[in-house]
Amino acid sequence: MTMVVFHLGVPDKLLYVCRLLRKASRQGARVRVVADEVECAQLDSALWTFEPSEFLPHARYDPAKVPHPSWSHTPIWLTQKDHGWPDVVPPASVLVNL
Known part of the structure; x- marks a missing residue:
């Protein structure tokens, strides 16, 4: 069954999304993640730095890059809203729309 959850009014959206992605990844x-260009860049940086002792494997979709076979194993994808729904990004069970 499909479930929709809204997370509103969080004080630090980037930190909250990082924690949400960590939880989803652990499960x-x-x-x-679908966001505008600025939010994608900020989230990409935040995922590298929000927790010094952890690493959340993720990739940022770039239509200019040729897909690599290892991309299919990446659990967290950051995609820009203006890039549409690229076929090279594997299907996801969780969608986060910033």
Whole structure:
């Protein structure tokens, strides 16, 4: 069954999303984050720095790059809203729309 959850009014959206992605990743979910260009860049940086002792494997979709076979194993994908729904990004069980 499909479930929709809204997370509103959080004081630090980037930190909250990082924690949400960490939780989803620990549960084995494949996640797609859809955001504008600035939010994608900020989230990409935040995922590298929000927790010094952890690493959340993720990739930022870039239509200019040729897909690599290892991309299919990446659990968290950051995609820009203006890039549409690229076929090279694997299906996700969790969608986060910033």
